[in-house]
Amino acid sequence: MSGYLESQLIILCLNVIFAYGIFLPAASGQLNLGAAGFITLGAYSSAWLNASMGGLGLPMFFSIPLAMLFCAFVAFVISFPILRTRGVYMVLATFAFAEVVSGFVINLDFLGGAAGMPVDDHANINVVLPVALGVVLFSFYFMATRLGLTFRSIHDDESVATLFGVNVRSAKVAAFTIGAALTSLGGALYGHHYNYIETQTFNVLLSIYILLYVLLGGTQTAWGPLVGAAFFTAIPELLRQVSKETGEQWIADTRFIFFGAIIVLMMVVRPEGLVTRTMVERLSRRDKGDPPAKTPAAGEVSS
Amino acid sequence: MASFIDSALTWIGSSKAGQCFADLDGKLDLLPQQTANGLMLGGVYVMVAVAFTLIIGMLNFLNFTVPALFMVGAVMMWASISGGFGSGADQVMAAIVGPGNQWILGIVVALVVVSLCSLVIERFTYRYMKARYGDATEHALPLVSSLGFLIIFEHVVITIWGSDSLTATSPFGNSSFYIASIQFSTPQVISLLVSLGFVFALSYMLRATRLGRALRSIAEKPDTAPLMGVEVGRIVPIVYVLAGLLCGIAGILFTLNYTTVDAYVGDTVATVAIAGMVIGGLGNVWGAVIGGLIVAMLQIYATHFCGAGVVKIPVWGLLLLILIFKPTGLFGHSAIGKGKF
Numbered sequence: 107m108s109g110y111l112e113s114q115l116i117i118l119c120l121n122v123i124f125a126y127g128i129f130l131p132a133a134s135g136q137l138n139l140g141a142a143g144f145i146t147l148g149a150y151s152s153a154w155l156n157a158s159m160g161g162l163g164l165p166m167f168f169s170i171p172l173a174m175l176f177c178a179f180v181a182f183v184i185s186f187p188i189l190r191t192r193g194v195y196m197v198l199a200t201f202a203f204a205e206v207v208s209g210f211v212i213n214l215d216f217l218g219g220a221a222g223m224p225v226d227d228h229a230n231i232n233v234v235l236p237v238a239l240g241v242v243l244f245s246f247y248f249m250a251t252r253l254g255l256t257f258r259s260i261h262d263d264e265s266v267a268t269l270f271g272v273n274v275r276s277a278k279v280a281a282f283t284i285g286a287a288l289t290s291l292g293g294a295l296y297g298h299h300y301n302y303i304e305t306q307t308f309n310v311l312l313s314i315y316i317l318l319y320v321l322l323g324g325t326q327t328a329w330g331p332l333v334g335a336a337f338f339t340a341i342p343e344l345l346r347q348v349s350k351e352t353g354e355q356w357i358a359d360t361r362f363i364f365f366g367a368i369i370v371l372m373m374v375v376r377p378e379g380l381v382t383r384t385m386v387e388r389l390s391r392r393d394k395g396d397p398p399a400k401t402p403a404a405g406e407v408s409s
Numbered sequence: 410m411a412s413f414i415d416s417a418l419t420w421i422g423s424s425k426a427g428q429c430f431a432d433l434d435g436k437l438d439l440l441p442q443q444t445a446n447g448l449m450l451g452g453v454y455v456m457v458a459v460a461f462t463l464i465i466g467m468l469n470f471l472n473f474t475v476p477a478l479f480m481v482g483a484v485m486m487w488a489s490i491s492g493g494f495g496s497g498a499d500q501v502m503a504a505i506v507g508p509g510n511q512w513i514l515g516i517v518v519a520l521v522v523v524s525l526c527s528l529v530i531e532r533f534t535y536r537y538m539k540a541r542y543g544d545a546t547e548h549a550l551p552l553v554s555s556l557g558f559l560i561i562f563e564h565v566v567i568t569i570w571g572s573d574s575l576t577a578t579s580p581f582g583n584s585s586f587y588i589a590s591i592q593f594s595t596p597q598v599i600s601l602l603v604s605l606g607f608v609f610a611l612s613y614m615l616r617a618t619r620l621g622r623a624l625r626s627i628a629e630k631p632d633t634a635p636l637m638g639v640e641v642g643r644i645v646p647i648v649y650v651l652a653g654l655l656c657g658i659a660g661i662l663f664t665l666n667y668t669t670v671d672a673y674v675g676d677t678v679a680t681v682a683i684a685g686m687v688i689g690g691l692g693n694v695w696g697a698v699i700g701g702l703i704v705a706m707l708q709i710y711a712t713h714f715c716g717a718g719v720v721k722i723p724v725w726g727l728l729l730l731i732l733i734f735k736p737t738g739l740f741g742h743s744a745i746g747k748g749k750f
Contacts, residue, residue, distance in 0.1 A: 209720075367561060
């Protein structure tokens with residue numbers, strides 16, 4: 107594989123992991139604009155656990171899971187106050203959390219402060235790609251479990267879910283915590299792949315882009331973040347390639363304007379995201395050619 | 410673990426937290442001057458926070474095009490006073506108002522451009538707020554569209570003028586005056602007065618005019634307002650243009666005072682202004698004013714006492730605490746921000 111393709115594939119894998127980390131809360135109706143906070147936590151805690159100088163010197167394969175556990179714990183603790191807020195307040199609270207994390211990390215000298223921190227162990231594509239695939243499979247499996255179904259019900263209508271005996275709060279805490287663990291996994295891999303981290307990389311813009319991947323991909327099915335992240339990682343890159351092939355520099359210069367325009371237009375024509383539940387159901391129906399049966403509706407409810 | 414505790418202790422003892430109390434007397438002597446600087450910085454935040462709060466109070470969604478419009482206003486002003494539109498346009502402008510006075514036309518250009526942008530944004534965000542299928546994230550639609558617009562505007566500016574800092578020479582020089590040994594920069598004082606004047610006008614408009622009453626009725630019940638004869642389709646663009654004008658003016662004043670702008674200037678200012686808005690209470694114009702001044706003071710004091718590195722912690726920490734313990738902010742109304750984004 108060429109170096110260029112490999113680097114793009116790594117970026118895609120990281121974006122997919124981040125997107126699933128934000129997707130799980132979004133699938134239960136919470137908008138989390140704090141991706142950068144968990145990425146920072148994951149990247150720095152794994153880097154510190156891994157650092158032989160001034161850290162614990164654990165190998166990467168222990169430091170990353172430990173960092174995930176740590177971030178899951180942090181997310182679990184802060185999810186209770188943060189989940190008291192909803193709607194726009196939750197967007198702002200998660201956003202404020204990310205800023206506070208970055209404000210603290212930049213002032214911790216043993217983490218390198220504003221100068222950034224080198225990371226010892228290197229994770230190449232042989233690590234990142236399988237992990238990303240694992241995250242995708244896990245999320246698909248997860249959304250098919252009972253808890254996943256619970257998330258779906260809260261996403262669609264919280265009050266009705268409560269009426270059906272769903273413990274909304276614990277489901278939301280679970281979504282937030284597992285999502286944070288996945289996001290921090292992405293952050294830890296980011297650090298181990300590039301071997302250098304600084305808080306400025308994990309800024310508001312990153313949180314916004316990740317949330318956009320999820321919302322544009324669609325929050326109804328587990329396909330959404332995969333398609334969203336792939337589509338919106340590939341488009342700017344493809345436009346750059348097109349510009350290189352044709353020698354038209356303006357395409358490369360204006361590609362992000364196209365990108366923004368696609369976002370705006372997509373909200374107009376496809377507000378539920380690229381992949382919706384009806385679309386997946388229609389594509390995956392196996393009884394093609396058979397007359398439309400009337401019973402599947404009942405089967406769907408019991409599954 | 411030991412190294413962690415060691416570093417934590419070192420951190421508290423020597424470097425960062427200790428810094429805040431070093432040379433305390435000297436810092437306290439400078440406090441009045443820093444307070445004045447904070448007020449001046451607050452003037453910029455106040456207008457942006459009011460723009461945010463206007464949209465969120467009336468239409469109930471967090472409008473991320475506010476930073477874009479602020480940036481557009483600032484960059485238009487920069488382009489007008491530094492010949493950013495090309496030398497031909499610069500000569501024409503100089504011929505109309507006289508060389509050195511392009512800033513007068515800059516105000517006009519910036520406000521016209523910002524108003525037009527606001528109308529385009531309104532066309533593609535608010536009108537599509539009503540999703541066809543109701544679920545928990547449907548209300549994020551205008552939020553996402555406004556983020557799309559933020560990306561578009563920033564990259565239009567980057568395409569035309571590049572992503573480096575754009576520096577202008579202030580047409581007013583460094584004029585300043587002293588009150589009781591505190592230095593005030595004249596343009597900054599004028600800016601603060603202008604922004605407070607606009608907020609006064611806005612709050613009078615909301616309270617006492619026919620338009621203001623229509624706006625408040627939409628804020629209260631968007632479904633009932635049309636039944637009472639309020640033409641929602643005509644009022645909503647006005648809200649957008651008003652918010653856009655506030656951002657535009659803030660951007661103009663920013664360029665005239667700080668003379669350095671870039672395509673991302675809106676993000677930096679607007680994120681702090683959002684914090685100010687929430688601290689003051691969503692949807693409350695005077696809350697946004699107080700909140701904007703509070704965050705400006707926090708920033709200035711934190712920088713003054715503890716250095717620039719810690720500036721994020723007090724502002725965002727306060728925001729987080731306010732959101733958790735009193736989400737309505739200091740003066741907010743509990744009905745705002747529920748349900749929609």
